[in-house]
Amino acid sequence: MAGQADDQARKAAKYGEADVSVGAGGETHQVAGGQCPVMTTQQGIPVSDDQNSLKVGARGPTLLEDFHFREKMFHFDHERIPERVVHARGFGAHGYFETYEPLTDLTRADLFQRKGEKTPAFVRFSTVAGNKGSADLARDVRGFAVKFYTKEGNWDLVGNNIPVFFIQDAMKFPDMVHAVKQEPDRGFPQAASAHDNFWDFISLSPESMHMIMWVMSDRALPRSFRFMEGFGVHTFRLVNAEGKSTFVKFHWKPKQGLQSVVWNEAVKINGADPDFHRRDLWDAIQAGDFPEWELGLQVFDEAFAEKFAFDVLDATKLIPEEEVPIRPVGRLVLDRTVDNFFAETEQVAFCTQNVVPGVDFSDDPLLQGRNFSYLDTQLKRLGSPNFTHIPINAPQCPMHTFQQDGHMAMRNPKGRVNYEPNSWGVGPRESPDKGFRTYPAPVEGPKLRARPETFSDHYSQARQFYISQTDIEKAHIANAITFELSKVETPAIRSRVVAHLLNIDKGLAETVARQIRLKEMPKPADALKPTRQDLPPSKALSIVQNGPKSFAGRKVGALVTDGVDAGVLDALAAALKAEGVTLKLVAPEVGGVKDSAGAWRDAHEKLEGGPSVLFDAVAILPSKDGAALLAGLPAARDFVADAVAHRKFLGYVADAMPLFEKAGVAAALDEGFVPLKAAADAQAFVAACRKVRFWDRAGAER
Ligand code: HDE
Numbered sequence: 001m002a003g004q005a006d007d008q009a010r011k012a013a014k015y016g017e018a019d020v021s022v023g024a025g026g027e028t029h030q031v032a033g034g035q036c037p038v039m040t041t042q043q044g045i046p047v048s049d050d051q052n053s054l055k056v057g058a059r060g061p062t063l064l065e066d067f068h069f070r071e072k073m074f075h076f077d078h079e080r081i082p083e084r085v086v087h088a089r090g091f092g093a094h095g096y097f098e099t100y101e102p103l104t105d106l107t108r109a110d111l112f113q114r115k116g117e118k119t120p121a122f123v124r125f126s127t128v129a130g131n132k133g134s135a136d137l138a139r140d141v142r143g144f145a146v147k148f149y150t151k152e153g154n155w156d157l158v159g160n161n162i163p164v165f166f167i168q169d170a171m172k173f174p175d176m177v178h179a180v181k182q183e184p185d186r187g188f189p190q191a192a193s194a195h196d197n198f199w200d201f202i203s204l205s206p207e208s209m210h211m212i213m214w215v216m217s218d219r220a221l222p223r224s225f226r227f228m229e230g231f232g233v234h235t236f237r238l239v240n241a242e243g244k245s246t247f248v249k250f251h252w253k254p255k256q257g258l259q260s261v262v263w264n265e266a267v268k269i270n271g272a273d274p275d276f277h278r279r280d281l282w283d284a285i286q287a288g289d290f291p292e293w294e295l296g297l298q299v300f301d302e303a304f305a306e307k308f309a310f311d312v313l314d315a316t317k318l319i320p321e322e323e324v325p326i327r328p329v330g331r332l333v334l335d336r337t338v339d340n341f342f343a344e345t346e347q348v349a350f351c352t353q354n355v356v357p358g359v360d361f362s363d364d365p366l367l368q369g370r371n372f373s374y375l376d377t378q379l380k381r382l383g384s385p386n387f388t389h390i391p392i393n394a395p396q397c398p399m400h401t402f403q404q405d406g407h408m409a410m411r412n413p414k415g416r417v418n419y420e421p422n423s424w425g426v427g428p429r430e431s432p433d434k435g436f437r438t439y440p441a442p443v444e445g446p447k448l449r450a451r452p453e454t455f456s457d458h459y460s461q462a463r464q465f466y467i468s469q470t471d472i473e474k475a476h477i478a479n480a481i482t483f484e485l486s487k488v489e490t491p492a493i494r495s496r497v498v499a500h501l502l503n504i505d506k507g508l509a510e511t512v513a514r515q516i517r518l519k520e521m522p523k524p525a526d527a528l529k530p531t532r533q534d535l536p537p538s539k540a541l542s543i544v545q546n547g548p549k550s551f552a553g554r555k556v557g558a559l560v561t562d563g564v565d566a567g568v569l570d571a572l573a574a575a576l577k578a579e580g581v582t583l584k585l586v587a588p589e590v591g592g593v594k595d596s597a598g599a600w601r602d603a604h605e606k607l608e609g610g611p612s613v614l615f616d617a618v619a620i621l622p623s624k625d626g627a628a629l630l631a632g633l634p635a636a637r638d639f640v641a642d643a644v645a646h647r648k649f650l651g652y653v654a655d656a657m658p659l660f661e662k663a664g665v666a667a668a669l670d671e672g673f674v675p676l677k678a679a680a681d682a683q684a685f686v687a688a689c690r691k692v693r694f695w696d697r698a699g700a701e702r
Contacts, residue, residue: 047068086129619652
């Protein structure tokens, strides 16, 4: 635990941990529960009574001179800062990035110069549309924002878990965000794209069709942040010490594998645990199961950009991995939860403009617009140009500027000199060698408000994404669009969406049209360019084809009652532990159960609070009497029926059959049901679980 102590000391040093509750010279006094510091006001004045405001007589009016009350209330009244307009709901963690090999051929970026270099990093994952208090499992894009604290300044790679975006030009961002967020008159729906305004905008913006396929796929329902990819989306530049530039796209690949939940599960998880994703990340890091992603680069030159079928500056397009393979260059490990959510996760200020020497922008018009928006946003949210003085935003390398003053300035220079040039011989100076130098890309042309013709194919990659999916994933896309359009009240909008789908895949359009009972099939939408039929499927675009290799990092819920077979439970626990899986006991009462050997087993969840949607697989382990009891409980029947409908693997003991009968699943025990009779069966159960879902089982999809 020495490491942990070091960690604490380091944090204390870094965050200037002057415990605000210690005042009055750090005096302590004995109270019930221990020796505690004396409470003070913000001015350090010891407080005698924190229970009662100062009044005239016990029943009289409160006095204005009660400075302790006034300060306490004043501070409370100002606790909130504006939430992010988008990505308001998020969750962050600390970690590091480790460079595999020097990338000196590609970039002079300091963090890529030395093998094994560890660069501190902070990551914030988020949903986009919902407000701060919304549920984690909304159908939505996820933000994947990484701040690298490099030795040459902070580099923010502010990405998403989807490699393309809705729009091509930043000019449309406010419209797109207005359309997806709650409608302005009614203030709902929150964190849901299933409403008229969103689909109205989308159906009038064919450029969004590729992104729509991703958002309607299971990518928008990640099992947790740990099981999703990240993408820088735009084309960026890397520039080496000789000034040579290469184009690059950034990818994060989760070591845990890809995994999503199904829609019916997402809806139920949002009720059972709206904090499902943040809790998952917190729990994993606290348990020492540090999630990890590999950073991969797709590197290409001008010649490739010229011959590629689409414009590399168009953020609604990706470059298939089959065309430009991904080169792994390092790993990101998240190994520390935050000490304070507000100080770190809420106040972290990502800016796409934060690049370091060796990384540069491309002319992607979306990226160019972002470079304005993020800095502007931070001033609004954090209230001062000094937001870089907040520890989470401060670089962890020396910095020297002549910028001064402003609200809450925490780094105040000493001495007389606050300008340059000066003849005092003090203060920082620019460095043509070490300093960031913009890649001198030649640009010329008339000033125009126009979209390049090379941005005008809106359907070909949408089709490529669709045909790259397995059948079950295709069905999920069709069902998602069906669900969303069923919430759209205006029939003309539904029809317009189907008109676009006809340009993507006729079968998909027909399925959706049937499932929403469209009276008349529309004509395909007018297309600037016909959909290319020659783009081959890309395996990398499917989740199911990129599943995990092991079941590690997952959670199994065991439904237990008094009399649970101690041998079976122990064997299961051992097999899961060996695989790196967490076992949670779900029991009729939270106090726990007595096993067959008479030993007490503490439960983690009461049945009604621990539905099977919270687990990746389940084990149904009641005793004979227990099964009879559970069969009468709706929550127990749902536990089983949902696990089956969501195509999870179920380990079970023979005594569970009466419950299976009542849950309506007894007649069809398929290979996804693994009997647990002897210890060896636990291994078979774990082996089955590595597939995560038993997709061959008929599920809830139509
Ligand atoms: Fe953002 N985006 N965005 N965005 N974005 C914000 O910045 C914006 C875009 C992304 O965890 C805001 O600090 C514009 C693409 C993430 O704190 C704001 C455009 C991608 C986060 C903003 C885009 C992203 C944001 C709101 C179109 C993926 C959360 C609060 C030109 C590559 C970062 C804030 C965090 C946040 C503007 C499009 C990712 C308003 C103008 C494309 C992960 O500045």
